[in-house]
Amino acid sequence: MAPAIWQARLRAFSSDRRLWYYLAMDYRSIITIEPDKRSGKPCIRGTRMTVTDVLEYLAGGMTQEELLAEFPDLCAEDIRACLAFAADRERKLATLPG
Numbered sequence: 001m002a003p004a005i006w007q008a009r010l011r012a013f014s015s016d017r018r019l020w021y022y023l024a025m026d027y028r029s030i031i032t033i034e035p036d037k038r039s040g041k042p043c044i045r046g047t048r049m050t051v052t053d054v055l056e057y058l059a060g061g062m063t064q065e066e067l068l069a070e071f072p073d074l075c076a077e078d079i080r081a082c083l084a085f086a087a088d089r090e091r092k093l094a095t096l097p098g
Contacts, residue, residue: 027088030081042085044078054082 031042031051042051049071057067064079 025080025084027081027084030078031085044074044082047073049074051082051085054079055086 030045032044032046033040033042034046037043037046038048038050043049044051044054054067054074058064058079062070064076067079068074068076
């Protein structure tokens, strides 16, 4: 099935915007985990900038615009990928037995 058709059917199937975004944001091409970089922490596109770094900057009050100005190698999609990665990890942790 062509991606455009799949996306249209998925939109029709799901009225939940969060579910649509979650399925549409494929962070796997942006967030990489390499054992020899930053002790295997999830990083952005093989750089040394970790998902945790981005989340800590945002949690500390830095805006997306400030973050992009401070780190010109980042783009808005990288920040969204970090958020999607963190949400996915949280969702997986919430489903663990215990």
